[in-house]
Amino acid sequence: MINARQEIEGRLSVLRGLQVSTVHHAADMLTVQFGLLREVSNFKGAVKHVGQWALHVQCDWQIERNGKVLATQGVLAASVDEAQRRAAESISDLLVGHERTIVESILANESGDVQLILSEGTRMIVTSGRTPEYEDWRLFEPGSDARHFVIEGGKIDPYSLP
Structure with missing residues (x-):
């Protein structure tokens, strides 16, 4: 039997020392890229810039700096595309902006909750939804x-494991 906390922290440890490269959204899903950006082509042949690692978050999350909440998943829950775009740009300014935001450490628990401790007193807190068969978040290259590491319903998706 695996220790979920250790497995999650171990998988996310690849982010340690990497900077937040970009922040975007797909509907109400937060997408964060980490590490040096490189060009890849999608299935339609369009070129896009991606980081070494990507974290896609579909459950509750918030970004804090020095104990003050700066953004939550609610800002992307708006049904208007323009409002979501502005919210994602605002989050990008917080994490990418003019300063390099680096992942300093990672904390997790057995239920898939994660804290990314970032530079400058910033934290990204991800709280798994614990709704069975609903994806909370995923980490991938x-x-x-390679297989994506997926937390679904507050548990590690068994397909994520070797």
């Missing part, structure tokens, strides 16, 4: 065929 964009452009790679």
